[in-house]
Amino acid sequence: MTEPAEQEQHRYGRAVFLATVAGGLTSLVWGKSVWGRVSSALGPAEALVPLVPSGGWRIYTVSGSMPRFDPATWRLSIGGLVEQPVSLDYEQLRSLPHTEQVSTFHCVTGWTVKDVRWGGVRIADVLAQAHPSPEAHALQFVSMEQPYVDYLTTDQAALKDVMLAYEMDGKPLPREHGAPLRLIIPEMYGYKNVKWLAGINLVPSEQLGYWEQLGYDQDAWVGHSNGY
């Protein structure tokens, strides 16, 4: 043992502090890509011991309580600029032609969930029940979670992987993911993928949806909107 005065002292404390702050701040640039590489490198192991809870999903709601699906009372109403407004119950919805797809879900806040298996129906098959009028150029998606609404143009809604999902990863859509029915448009950020759908209204043009009123982009293309 040497006396403290005889030992050379190094100011490692502030070096560790400054290096950690600097590393953390620069991670705003490299964090997501490095994390993406780590989690795909761990791919198979992650299936056994998940690194992050619920496969990376976060559950965002805008109101005080999460809507609850009651099969006895739930209806999907198709209205607005249509020849024949219709109201489908859960069984009628499920009797429409079934479709499945695997797509990646991107949230505007930066998280991504890869390869989600959705099952449900194409929007065209649902709209056909109501015969939309030619003056309709946009669709309003109304959530059971009030006051959440959002809009797509009819062209956007006609993209081939846009769907209304009532299944996720082979099971009925869970409550937190929008049970019984949600919109899926993988090309756009999650806030366009309206959960807890209760109605679709055909309208002449788009209005501002819930997040758009708070400054988010109307056309929420992944990687090309909202400041990215």
Add this chain to the structure above:
Amino acid sequence: MDTERTYVRRFSRTERTLHWVNAAGFFVLLGSGLVLYLPSLAIAIGRRPLIKDIHFWAGIGWVTALALVVLLGNRRSLLRTARELDRYDADDRLWLTGGGRAPQGRFNAGQKLNAALTAAFTILFLVSGLLLWLGERDTRFRFASTVVLHDGLMYVSLILLVGHLYLALIHPATRHALRGMTVGTVDAEWAHAHHRKWEPE
């Protein structure tokens, strides 16, 4: 058998206040943050707008309270502590590289490292948290990696916290140190055994 224990002062009132303000803020933020982060809690508790407000204002309150303790407290004792935490000598390096018996000052090298990381994390939690809040209001503050940073800090802090709680509450050799952070003093014999180079006032 020695019945007359003598105690030596390890932490000033300001240092203890800073520690407990930091701890209280951290637990409120951890609890409210987990409700926002974990789907199972988000489902069970809901009320996301309220929890978001609690989390945001707890964060503001946390750093404000820390700043107030520094401003209004005994800054000389804090500065002296900061100096001690900053400086590592050959024994500290030996301690960190596995020479667990190397004599230590008032803080051992692990405590110094934990303090530097905790201070840096406070800055990073604050910056990333403000960016999440601002980013929801203005695209100029929106970065794809902000959530990765904020969540990553939470995971690493949680690991540090579990280690800290184990050493402070459970580990027989170190748990005596807890009274240094509650009443301010520790047993002189314990101090001599664990922090031999420390010369209490």
